[in-house]
Amino acid sequence: xxxxxxxxxxxxxxxxxxxxxxxxxxxxxxxxxxxxxxxxxxxxxxxxxxxxxxxxxxxxxxxxxxxxxxxxxxxxxxxxxxxxxxxxxxxxxxxxxxxxxxxxxxxxxxxxxxxxxxxxx
Amino acid sequence: xxxxxxxxxxxxxxxxxxxxxxxxxxxxxxxxxxxxxxxxxxxxxxxxxxxxxxxxxxxxxxxxxxxxxxxxxxxxxxxxxxxxxxxxxxxxxxxxxxxxxxxxxxxxxxxxxxxxxxxxx
Numbered sequence: 647x648x649x650x651x652x653x654x655x656x657x658x659x660x661x662x663x664x665x666x667x668x669x670x671x672x673x674x675x676x677x678x679x680x681x682x683x684x685x686x687x688x689x690x691x692x693x694x695x696x697x698x699x700x701x702x703x704x705x706x707x708x709x710x711x712x713x714x715x716x717x718x719x720x721x722x723x724x725x726x727x728x729x730x731x732x733x734x735x736x737x738x739x740x741x742x743x744x745x746x747x748x749x750x751x752x753x754x755x756x757x758x759x760x761x762x763x764x765x766x767x
Numbered sequence: 768x769x770x771x772x773x774x775x776x777x778x779x780x781x782x783x784x785x786x787x788x789x790x791x792x793x794x795x796x797x798x799x800x801x802x803x804x805x806x807x808x809x810x811x812x813x814x815x816x817x818x819x820x821x822x823x824x825x826x827x828x829x830x831x832x833x834x835x836x837x838x839x840x841x842x843x844x845x846x847x848x849x850x851x852x853x854x855x856x857x858x859x860x861x862x863x864x865x866x867x868x869x870x871x872x873x874x875x876x877x878x879x880x881x882x883x884x885x886x887x888x
Binding site: 687714 | 853
């Protein structure tokens with residue numbers, strides 16, 4: 647259903663939820679989904695707060711952001727740990743092209759609305 | 768979209784994620800959705816683990832469990848606190864009757880498969 651590549655944001659207990667929310671909203675607008683990987687309760691707390699904030703950022707674009715938590719076994723310094731991955735995406739898994747075609751306000755896409763330079767010929 | 772009444776489970780940092788997952792799965796199967804309210808990173812951690820576990824419990828019934836975090840201002844002992852509410856529901860917001868009509872294994876519904884007594888006449 648989703649493309650093979652989804653950007654993974656790493657969030658720690660010291661991450662600022664507002665900054666993470668901005669990053670989440672940006673990636674979701676551009677590619678339709680983002681994943682967050684966290685280890686530990688403090689990091690998870692910041693990530694979930696960020697999702698609650700990001701919901702408000704993308705809601706005006708018609709995106710209903712939901713989150714799907716799963717366990718992931720990872721290895722850190724040779725030790726096995728269990729991380730939590732949060733898949734964050736539109737409830738209906740709408741892709742950005744469809745969203746852009748309907749209700750997205752393009753003025754919020756500062757990076758993508760710059761005029762494209764023609765290559766020198 | 769959803770009925771006016773959704774059961775709210777309170778989860779603490781000492782809650783057992785497996786037990787909470789069982790409760791979540793039961794309520795979702797019966798009423799289509801459940802909410803969890805948590806205060807603090809430890810409680811949130813247990814709740815998110817429980818959702819990851821509950822996903823596996825309800826997936827065979829065709830339910831794709833997603834979670835939607837929101838902030839809720841509450842008062843405890845006269846002090847303002849910010850709780851996190853997690854709305855937990857099928858991605859497509861399917862209601863149990865529709866789900867039962869498709870793929871649910873009724874042997875798991877011990878309480879609802881009892882033969883209904885005819886009223887005395």
